[in-house]
Structure formats: structure tokens, C-alpha cells
Amino acid sequence: MPSNTAAVEKTEGLRLGSLRIRPGKLLLYVILGLVAVLQILPLIWLVLFSLKDNQEVFNLAPFALPADPQWSNYARVWTDGNIGLYFFNSVIVTGTAVILTVLLASLVTFAITRMQWKLNKLVLGLFMVGLMIPVHSTLIPLFSFFNTIGLMDHHLSIILTYTAFNLPLTMMILLGFYYTLPRELEEAAIMDGCSIHRMFFRIILPITAPVVATTAIINMIYNWNEFVFVNTFISSDSLKTLTVGIQNFIGQYSTDWGAIGATLVISMLPILIAFLILSNKIVEGMTSGSVKG
Amino acid sequence: MNQIMSDKRVIALYTLPALLLILTLIYVPIVLTGYYGLMDWDGIGGMEFIGLENYANLIGDTMFWRSAWHSLLLALFSVGSLALYLTVSLVLAGNIKGADMFRKIFLIPMLLSSVAIAQLWIRIYHPSNGVMNRFLTSIGIENPPMWLADTSLVLFAIFVPIIWQYAGFYIIIYYAALKNIPKELEEAAKIDGASPLQIAYKIKLPLISGIIKVTIVLAVIGSLKYFDLIYVMTDGGPNGASEVMASYMYKLAFRSNDFGYGSAVGFFLLVLILIVTYLIRKATASKDEVQY
Known part of the structure; x- marks a missing residue:
């Protein structure tokens, strides 16, 4: 030009x-x-x-x-309204699913972009098509599947489902970064007699830390806010996460505005705090995750 | 080197866990949805094969077509609101100080759960104590509407929090795309005497048409599978006035225990989304090639 x-x-x-x-x-x-x-x-x-x-x-x-x-509204809903318990469940489910998703996605992305095999494009395609599948079209079979294998009303059912449905998006964000890694990195590691596992965990994973952080925060937001799967797979009050828990709570206290407000603020707080600290990563994750589709 | 980087056992070890998860929890279920749609099944007892009866029943099911119509309306609204988001993005990308802060503020509702947003907007629309009607009465409107209880208004009332929620998401996408346009193009157009509006319509929009296409697909698909907010705010009511395809499917399966028929609706939704994605991509692809 x-x-x-x-x-x-x-x-x-x-x-x-x-x-x-x-x-x-x-x-x-x-x-x-x-x-x-x-x-x-x-x-x-x-x-x-x-x-x-x-x-x-x-x-x-x-x-x-x-x-x-x-301020007593907050103290009241935290203990009397079980919000503390729901909060704890959300932390457990979100945390486990985020770690599992990011780890599995990193492993597959490494295998697809860095290793040599014939079917890698086909496998990548399978993951990317997963982005288009509407959650609701899988709900009935998943319900019956978890019933059959005895995972209904168990945190594992939602943790595994979150992981499966977030893998495609997580990989999409990771892909760009993995493609740009220089070959010399792996060559040098192998020359030094490094095993492939050691290379992945000691060299590749630390180098991709910035983009892994982006995917982790995006996963955290999606899992923390997820509703349909918890609502369908979890029936015990003691296992519910915040989104479904606050639904229960508000159903019971529908006329107590202060309590409802406090509950909603508590449910939003972790994400808003994360946003204050990591807003750049969140913006980056949301743009890169959608634009390439 | 090559030997190590093409070790079949390592590839399998790294790929299979994730692959098994998406096969078991995404691909097998979508096939099963189509299969269950051929059954008479209450979800617990035995299945009875009834062929295409469920799918045939869909054709005569007025509630199904009503919910499909509502989903379509939501999709049209959503695509229409993209123009609004695009306008804000064009403003934001035009040499604005604090643009970064603005787009972060815009994004905040997108970070919240649809359940929390629905609960908040139920209060906003509360007939007597909600901030909406308190405002309307304060400016002299005597009988403000009962937003969520009015069958003719409820769909529009629901659409307001949807615009509110997604605004930031689409704005950051458009903003990123607009910032990618080389400055030289805009400068050259200015020299030729183009007005800011002309620059926006004749230069910037065509250059980000690829992104606009992607956002149209996102908005349409997102609307077709819209569920959480409606489920919490109105549960499809009053009297089915805000029922959409996903909420109708959910009710059929998990309230009426009609898993076979619910699966048929779920499968219809899946096929519809795949077809719509394909059609939009095809319809918008040809234009791109002509222009550049």
C-alpha cells in the first residue's frame, strides 16, 4: 500500500x-x-x-x-438461608471443573498442534463442532445416562458436564498461542534428554501460563453462573450451587426484599471481584473465544 | 525428535480423556435425542417404539409453534439490537479517551448469571415497588403496565434485560474488530472529504463484515436456545405468552415426564440450529467475495 x-x-x-x-x-x-x-x-x-x-x-x-x-441482611441469608453452603458448593464445583478443563484442554491442544499424527485435524474438528451443539438437546439423554451410572445428584455429574461443554471454547482460546510456539523449544528440550511428559509439564505449561489464565477465568465465570445442569441433575439441597440455591431461597422469602438483594449481591461478588483484578484477561478471553468462530 | 513427537501412546494419553468426555457427554447424547424422539417414554419405565409419531404430533401442536414463533421473535430482536451495539462500538472506536474503561463498564452485566439477572429484573418490573413503575408513576403515568403479567408485553419486557446483558459482549467484539482496521484507510478517506458517517458506512462496516456475520450467527443461535432467564422470570407464562422452544422442551420432559416427545422437540432444536447456522453462513459468504 x-x-x-x-x-x-x-x-x-x-x-x-x-x-x-x-x-x-x-x-x-x-x-x-x-x-x-x-x-x-x-x-x-x-x-x-x-x-x-x-x-x-x-x-x-x-x-x-x-x-x-x-448489613444484618447479609449475615442472615448467609447462615439462615443456606447461602453459605451454596457458595461453598459453587466454589468446589467451579474450582474442580476449571482445573480439569484447563488441564485436559492443554493436553489435547498440545497433542493436536505440536505432535505429528494423521487424524489431528479430524479430532480438532470434532471439538470445534462441539461449540455449536445446544445444551438442551443433550439434556434428556444426559439425565438418563447419569441416572443409569448412579451419578445423579452427585457433584461429579455437573463437574464432568461443565468440563465437556467448556473444552471446545477453552481449546479455541489456547490454539492460537500453541501454534505460535517456536519448534526450537521442543527440540532443545529433547536434545537435553527431557521426556515428553516432563517437557509438557515443565516447559510448555509454564510458557502458556498467560493464555491458560485467560481460559481459567472465562471458565470460572461460565461455571459459576451455570444453571440448567445443576437444576436438572442435582436434587439434594445440600449439593446445590448458588444459581439454583438462590432460586430456592428466593422462592421461600419472596417478600423479603432486603434478603433477596443481599443474596443476589453475594452471588455476584466473586465474579465482580475477579473482574476488578483481571478485567483485561476477561475482555481478551471473551473476544478471542467468539471472534474466531 | 520426530520419533518422540509422534509417539502414538503419548498422543492417545493426551487426547483420549478429553475426547472420551465430549463423545460421551455431547455426541452420544445428541444422537440419542433423535433416537428417544422415536419412543413413547416417561423417562423411568420401558420405552415403546412409535416411529415418527412424536414428530408428526409436533406439526399439529399449537403450543410448540407458539414457542417456536417466540424463539424466532427473540432471534429477530437480537439481530436488530446488533445495530444498536454496532453504533455504540463505532462511537467508542472513534478516538475516545477512556474507551477501555467504557467497554469494561458495558461488559459488567455479561458477567452475571442469568438467574441473578432474572431475579433482579423481576424486582425492577415489580408492579408497585419496582424501580420501573416507581419511575413511571413519578412522571405522571397513572396505571403503569404489569410488565411480566401482561401477555402482550411480556416478551418485550423480557427482551430488555437480554439487551442489557449482552450489550457489552457484542460491543467488545465489534470494538476489537474496528480497532484492527488500519488507520491509514480512515485518514485517506478524510482527505478525500468523506464525513464520519460515510467513513463508518462505506469503509468501516464493510471491513468488519466478517465479524458482523459471526455475531449474527451468535445472536440467532443464542436466541434459539435461550432458556435460563425466561425460565426464572416467567416460566414461559403468563399462559404460554413467553414460552420458547427450550423452555417448552424442558417442561415436556421434566414436568410432564414426556421424555419421548421432549426429545423430539430437543432434536428439532438441534437440527434447526445446524440448518440456520449453515444458511446464514452461506447467505453472507457470497457477499464477502464480491466486495473484496
Whole structure:
């Protein structure tokens, strides 16, 4: 594009000449600010009513601050409402599934992109087609399968299902990174007499840590928020995760606004905290995971 | 080197665990869904082969077609809302200070579970205490609607949190694509006297048409299998006014214990999604080739 470079030089000059404060630009900021407010406002309202009692919810203006913040709403739902237990279950299920998914996806991606075998493209295709399969079309057979093998109402049923359904997306994010790894890396390792397992765990896995972190956080968000599988496979209250647990809880306390608000805020908090720390990774994971499809 | 990197046992060891998982939990089930659709089955007892009877019944099932129509409406809304997201993205990609912060704020609802979003929006739409109707009464509207209890409004009411939830997701995708366009193209167009609108429509949009195509597929497929939010907010009600295909399938199987018929609906959903994906890709592919 030789003609473009000339054009750029010309424009730089032009832009310097017309550097004025434009009212049009202000309008753009107003639009973006408005959208930002709309995205945040429902959540601010949520936090406000989670700190009110019903009296204040019904009588104060929606965005009025509570006179005496009812932090007790949080303590109450955590113990009485079993939210603490659901929270713990969510941590166990999410944590196990994330580790399993990231490990299995890394192993397959390594085998597909770095090792030489004939069927690698076909196997990769099988995983990628998995991205298109609607969860609901598998629900009835999975229900009957877990019933038959005795995993119904067991955390393993949801952990394995999360892993299977998140493998394709996880691999898609990993693929790009694995393809760019230099061959010399493996050559040098093998020259030094390194076994292939040692090479994978000691060299490849640590090198891919940044992209592994991206897939881990994306998996964490999806698993933490998952609803249908838990709702279908888990019936014991003691095994439920937060998404289904808060459904139960709110069904029982449907008139207690403060308690409902506190429950919802607690369920959102881990993800929002993760977002504060790792927002770049989350943005990166969400864009790379979808755009290549 | 080559010998080690093509060791069949290592390849099997690394590939089989994941492969077995997706075969057992994704591929076998979708085949079985089609198979169960040929059965009369309550999920517990024995199955009875009834051929295509379930699929034939689908044709005359008005509730099924109603839910399919609602799913289609959601898909149309979703594709329409892409234009909105695209507009915001074009603004965001136009030399805005703090663009990074804006797109992160936009993304926040996308991080939350559909269950929590549904529960929150049930409160927002609460007839007397919800922030929506409190606002409407405060500006003088006397009898604000009962959003989720009104059969003619419920689908639109549900669509608002969907736009809210997915806005950030599509905006970050479009933003990333727009930022990838070489600056020189825009600069050259400016010199030729193109207005910002012309640059957006004549240069930027055609250049990211590939991404737009992908997002259309995502939006349509996402809508066709939409479930969590509707299940929690209205459970398909009132009176089936917000029933969609996935929620109808769920009810048939897990409430009416009609696993055979539910499977037929599930299989229909699967085939529909595969066909729609294929059609959209095909319809949009030819345009790309002509332009560039």
C-alpha cells in the first residue's frame, strides 16, 4: 500500500491544522456516558435495596440511601438461608471443573498442534463442532445416562458436564498461542534428554501460563453462573450451587426484599471481584473465544 | 525428535480423556435425542417404539409453534439490537479517551448469571415497588403496565434485560474488530472529504463484515436456545405468552415426564440450529467475495 503512506503524512498535517474543540465529540461522550449509566444503574439499585428493610424499600425513593444500612441482611441469608453452603458448593464445583478443563484442554491442544499424527485435524474438528451443539438437546439423554451410572445428584455429574461443554471454547482460546510456539523449544528440550511428559509439564505449561489464565477465568465465570445442569441433575439441597440455591431461597422469602438483594449481591461478588483484578484477561478471553468462530 | 513427537501412546494419553468426555457427554447424547424422539417414554419405565409419531404430533401442536414463533421473535430482536451495539462500538472506536474503561463498564452485566439477572429484573418490573413503575408513576403515568403479567408485553419486557446483558459482549467484539482496521484507510478517506458517517458506512462496516456475520450467527443461535432467564422470570407464562422452544422442551420432559416427545422437540432444536447456522453462513459468504 505505497499510496497510503503518502496519504498518512498529508493527514497528520491536516489534523494538526484543524485541532479545535468540537461539540460533536462532546455528544459522543454523552452517548457513551448514558449507556454506561444504564448498564450500572440496575446494580446500584440492587445494592441499595439489599441494605434496606421492607419499610424503606416500599416508602423511600428507589435510589434513596438507607438511613441505617441493614448489613444484618447479609449475615442472615448467609447462615439462615443456606447461602453459605451454596457458595461453598459453587466454589468446589467451579474450582474442580476449571482445573480439569484447563488441564485436559492443554493436553489435547498440545497433542493436536505440536505432535505429528494423521487424524489431528479430524479430532480438532470434532471439538470445534462441539461449540455449536445446544445444551438442551443433550439434556434428556444426559439425565438418563447419569441416572443409569448412579451419578445423579452427585457433584461429579455437573463437574464432568461443565468440563465437556467448556473444552471446545477453552481449546479455541489456547490454539492460537500453541501454534505460535517456536519448534526450537521442543527440540532443545529433547536434545537435553527431557521426556515428553516432563517437557509438557515443565516447559510448555509454564510458557502458556498467560493464555491458560485467560481460559481459567472465562471458565470460572461460565461455571459459576451455570444453571440448567445443576437444576436438572442435582436434587439434594445440600449439593446445590448458588444459581439454583438462590432460586430456592428466593422462592421461600419472596417478600423479603432486603434478603433477596443481599443474596443476589453475594452471588455476584466473586465474579465482580475477579473482574476488578483481571478485567483485561476477561475482555481478551471473551473476544478471542467468539471472534474466531 | 520426530520419533518422540509422534509417539502414538503419548498422543492417545493426551487426547483420549478429553475426547472420551465430549463423545460421551455431547455426541452420544445428541444422537440419542433423535433416537428417544422415536419412543413413547416417561423417562423411568420401558420405552415403546412409535416411529415418527412424536414428530408428526409436533406439526399439529399449537403450543410448540407458539414457542417456536417466540424463539424466532427473540432471534429477530437480537439481530436488530446488533445495530444498536454496532453504533455504540463505532462511537467508542472513534478516538475516545477512556474507551477501555467504557467497554469494561458495558461488559459488567455479561458477567452475571442469568438467574441473578432474572431475579433482579423481576424486582425492577415489580408492579408497585419496582424501580420501573416507581419511575413511571413519578412522571405522571397513572396505571403503569404489569410488565411480566401482561401477555402482550411480556416478551418485550423480557427482551430488555437480554439487551442489557449482552450489550457489552457484542460491543467488545465489534470494538476489537474496528480497532484492527488500519488507520491509514480512515485518514485517506478524510482527505478525500468523506464525513464520519460515510467513513463508518462505506469503509468501516464493510471491513468488519466478517465479524458482523459471526455475531449474527451468535445472536440467532443464542436466541434459539435461550432458556435460563425466561425460565426464572416467567416460566414461559403468563399462559404460554413467553414460552420458547427450550423452555417448552424442558417442561415436556421434566414436568410432564414426556421424555419421548421432549426429545423430539430437543432434536428439532438441534437440527434447526445446524440448518440456520449453515444458511446464514452461506447467505453472507457470497457477499464477502464480491466486495473484496
